[in-house]
Amino acid sequence: MQQKNLRNISIVFIAVLMFSCKPKKADETVEVIEENPIQFVDKDLTQETKQLRNKLEVIASKGIAFGHQDATAYGIGWKHSGFPSDSDVKKVTGDFPAMFGFELGDLELGKATNLDSVNFDLMKKLIIEADKMGGLISVSWHMNNPVNGNNSWDKTETISKLLKGGTHRDKFENYVSKVADFFLDLKDEDGNLVPVIFRPWHEMSGSWFWWGGENTTHEQYKQFFRETVELFRDRYNVHNLLYVYSPDKIQTEEEYMAYYPGDEYADIIGIDIYDFGDGKHIERVQNSLAIVKKVADEKGKLFAFTETGREKINPSNWYTSVAYPGIKNSGAAYMFVWRNANLGHFYAPYPGHESVEDFIEFKNKPDILFLEDIKGL
Numbered sequence: 001m002q003q004k005n006l007r008n009i010s011i012v013f014i015a016v017l018m019f020s021c022k023p024k025k026a027d028e029t030v031e032v033i034e035e036n037p038i039q040f041v042d043k044d045l046t047q048e049t050k051q052l053r054n055k056l057e058v059i060a061s062k063g064i065a066f067g068h069q070d071a072t073a074y075g076i077g078w079k080h081s082g083f084p085s086d087s088d089v090k091k092v093t094g095d096f097p098a099m100f101g102f103e104l105g106d107l108e109l110g111k112a113t114n115l116d117s118v119n120f121d122l123m124k125k126l127i128i129e130a131d132k133m134g135g136l137i138s139v140s141w142h143m144n145n146p147v148n149g150n151n152s153w154d155k156t157e158t159i160s161k162l163l164k165g166g167t168h169r170d171k172f173e174n175y176v177s178k179v180a181d182f183f184l185d186l187k188d189e190d191g192n193l194v195p196v197i198f199r200p201w202h203e204m205s206g207s208w209f210w211w212g213g214e215n216t217t218h219e220q221y222k223q224f225f226r227e228t229v230e231l232f233r234d235r236y237n238v239h240n241l242l243y244v245y246s247p248d249k250i251q252t253e254e255e256y257m258a259y260y261p262g263d264e265y266a267d268i269i270g271i272d273i274y275d276f277g278d279g280k281h282i283e284r285v286q287n288s289l290a291i292v293k294k295v296a297d298e299k300g301k302l303f304a305f306t307e308t309g310r311e312k313i314n315p316s317n318w319y320t321s322v323a324y325p326g327i328k329n330s331g332a333a334y335m336f337v338w339r340n341a342n343l344g345h346f347y348a349p350y351p352g353h354e355s356v357e358d359f360i361e362f363k364n365k366p367d368i369l370f371l372e373d374i375k376g377l
C-alpha cells in the first residue's frame with residue numbers, strides 16, 4: 001500500500017554559520033518546524049469541500065480510488081430508469097465506483113441534456129445521490145466554442161476573444177454563469193452544497209480542443225484558466241469546487257508545467273493518459289505519474305490519474321495486466337476511466353463482457369478502492 005508523501009508541515013533546515021577567526025567550527029543545523037496550512041484556490045471554500053480534500057488525502061494514503069464517467073446515468077444496454085441508481089461497475093462487482101464523473105457540455109447553450117444525452121436535471125439528482133452514498137464527484141466540461149458555435153473539438157484560435165476585453169467576453173461569461181448556476185443547485189438534503197472536483201480546460205497539452213495545443217499559447221491558456229476560476233469564485237460566488245489541472249500525456253516535467261496556471265489556481269494536479277494499444281502504456285503511465293508526483297510533492301498538492309482507460313478493454317485482462325502495474329505505488333489519489341457509451345466505446349466492464357473476472361480481481365486488490373472502501377472516510 002502506498003503512503004502518500006504530502007505534508008502539512010514543512011521542515012526547514014537553516015544552516016547557521018558560526019563566524020570565527022580561529023579554526024572554523026562545524027556548521028550547526030537548526031531545525032525549524034513551520035505550520036503550512038493547505039492553500040485552497042478558493043479562500044471561501046465550503047466546509048464540505050475542505051473535507052473532500054481531506055478525504056482525498058486519506059484515500060491517497062490507503063490506495064487509489066476507482067472512478068467511472070457517467071457511472072449511474074447509463075451503461076451498455078440500459079439507461080437510468082429510477083432511484084436507487086445502478087451502474088455497470090455495480091452490476092459486475094456488487095459495488096459502485098468510488099468516484100462518479102459527470103459532463104456539462106451543452107449546458108452553456110441552455111440545452112436540457114448534455115452532449116452525451118444525459119438530462120441535466122437527472123444529472124443533478126445523480127450527483128446528489130452519489131454524494132449521499134459517500135462517493136466522490138468529478139465534473140468535466142466540453143464547452144462549445146462561443147465564437148463560432150462549433151463543438152469542443154474545434155481547432156480555431158479562440159481564447160484571445162474570451163479573455164477580459166475580448167470580442168466574445170460577454171458570451172463566455174454567460175456560458176460560465178449557466179454552469180455556476182448548476183453548481184449552486186447541487187444541494188444535499190441538509191441544504192449544503194455538494195463538493196465537486198472540477199477540471200476545466202482539460203487535455204490542453206494536445207491540440208484537439210480549441211483551448212489547447214496549437215490552438216492557443218501557453219500564456220493565453222494560463223490566463224484563461226485563471227479568469228475562469230475568478231468568474232466562478234469571485235463573480236458567481238461558487239465555493240464548492242476543487243480545481244484540477246489535467247494535461248494529456250507528456251514526456252517531461254517542462255511539458256507538464258507548460259500550461260500550469262499557478263499554485264493559486266489548482267487544488268489538484270493530474271494527467272490524462274489513454275492506452276491506444278502501442279504496448280507502452282505501463283511505462284508511459286509510470287513515468288508520467290512519477291513526474292506529476294514530483295511536482296505535487298514539491299507544491300504540497302494532491303495528484304490523480306484524472307482520465308485513463310482502454311477502449312473496449314482489450315486485452316480482457318487489461319485491468320490487472322496493464323492498468324494496475326501502471327498505477328500501483330504511484331501515490332495518485334484516484335484513477336478515472338471514461339464512459340460506457342456503447343459496444344464500440346466503453347471502458348468499464350458490463351455484465352457478460354469477457355473482462356469481468358479480471359476486473360473483479362483488480363477490484364479485490366487491497367490498494368484499489370471502490371465506494372464501500374471510501375464512503376466512510
Ligand code: BMA
Pocket residue numbers: 103105115116142338339341
Ligand atoms: C469523448 C467521447 C465522446 C463524448 C465526450 C464528452 O471522449 O466519449 O463521445 O461526447 O467524451 O463526454
